[in-house]
Amino acid sequence: MQHSRPDSPHTLGADLRALRKSRGLTLSDMAEGLGRSVGWLSQVERDISEPSITDLRAFAALLDVSVSMLFRHEAAPAHEAGFVVRAQTRRPIGSQVAGLVEELLSPDLTDDFEMVHSTFQPHSRIKDPVSRPTQEVGYIVSGRLEIEIKGTTHEVHPGDSFRIRGEAFRWANPFDDPAVAIWVIAPPVY
Template sequence: MPETTVTTSPMPAPGDPESSSRALGARIRALRKSRGMTLTQAATEAELSHSFLSQVERGVERLSMASLFRIARALGTTQQALLTEDAGERPSGGFHIFRGEGDSPVDAGTGPVTILAQQHARFVPMIFSGSFTDATWWQHDEEEFIFVLEGEVIVVIDEDEISLSAGDSTYYEGGVRHKWRTPEGATCRVLVVKEQQHSS
């Protein structure tokens, strides 16, 4: 019987909220340099200030998901690829254990986004907490699944607007334009599972 490989990722120590931000900043800086882009070029492409991107790369500034999306697009990658470490070749039969004491390097505007997979996987589960506005339309190649853990979320998919309560879920394919919000004054906890795109 073949051995099963247990793959674990070092998580930030409790009380060290900057370590996740430093790791994310280091991945952004390494990818930017591998693309041959200067800090100014990358910041311009991402529609961010040079000074802000510099702080992000040094791990002293926490990113919103919207800003991370713009940085990922400027660098020719995805949010989840930047949020998860490259573990190299994936062992057959391996699995990953997530330890919940880690701090999030990004937020959703009013609350943290907890990344539940720290290595490149075929999908990336995340927990969004807080209240949200629907100012930003999202459209990406990855497929996405949403499950409401607590509260209520209003999901807008093209022209359709659907209210989801705790226990409800929705799934949409890549390329579908969407956004979501919480009712005024309300908060929620939502499990979002995004497909991870892998280069061939």
């Protein structure tokens, strides 16, 4: 049994609870999907029990996130935990398919939104449109990106931003340089 210590913050339980809630799942729904008891799941969400790697794989599959999203990375110093995310300690998220590399900028998933650093590799694209029950705003930091929202394609440049409110979208970077964007997504999906 493991308890949170102030000098070693554990946010896995909080992240799992936030992901569960963002998917509209109750403790009972999640426990049933995992084949585990509600009591065990409650302890995991409160960081009292630590799930095994097999459990993490089951959580990832049920919540539709990558297993790497659930792994703990370098812990922040106690005075920064929950407030600061250093560039070298960002958590990779998403599946990194189609040339997209995403990192979580938010300290955890307990807010009503999440911030994501996205790098779209040159000549990459997502084939099928994505539609999710979120509101999202993207801001282009560098490079250029084509973003198709509700069937209309827009070429966005550094300093440009765009909004998606549940519409089907897809992206492409047909250019020779990577495109970097900052995304704010509500509610958290990773």
